[in-house]
Amino acid sequence: MSIKLCILLPEIATYQDAGELLQQLQAKMGYDVTGAQSLVNDALIALSARSIGATVLTQNRADFEAIRRLRSFKLVVVSET
Numbered sequence: 001m002s003i004k005l006c007i008l009l010p011e012i013a014t015y016q017d018a019g020e021l022l023q024q025l026q027a028k029m030g031y032d033v034t035g036a037q038s039l040v041n042d043a044l045i046a047l048s049a050r051s052i053g054a055t056v057l058t059q060n061r062a063d064f065e066a067i068r069r070l071r072s073f074k075l076v077v078v079s080e081t
Contacts, residue, residue, distance in 0.1 A: 010048045017071070018043040024070050031066070039063055046073050 010018075021043050025031040033039060042063045049056045050073035058064050061077045068075055 008048050008052065008054075010044050011051070014044065014047045014051060017047055021047070021067065021070055025066060028070070029066055043067055046075075047071060049073055 018040065022031075022033045022040065025039070025043075026033045031039065042060065046056055046064060046067045048054075050071060053074070055074035055076055056064060057076050057078055059078055064075055064077070067073075
């Protein structure tokens with residue numbers, strides 16, 4: 001099995017969409033996005049993965065599932081072993 005590794009830099013449109021997404025998380029789901037740097041990063045990760053059809057692997061179920069309710073993307077939640 002071959003795995004392709006790459007570094008993905010968000011495009012300007014991804015940053016703009018992340019800003020809109022964060023506003024929606026606050027308005028619709030009660031998230032406090034003020035100073036929530038990890039949530040900002042999670043939004044950028046999810047939207048960047050979405051842009052190339054990649055799957056996000058995470059242990060952070062709550063935030064990524066909230067993001068996925070507003071923007072569809074492939075998500076696999078893994079547990080600690």
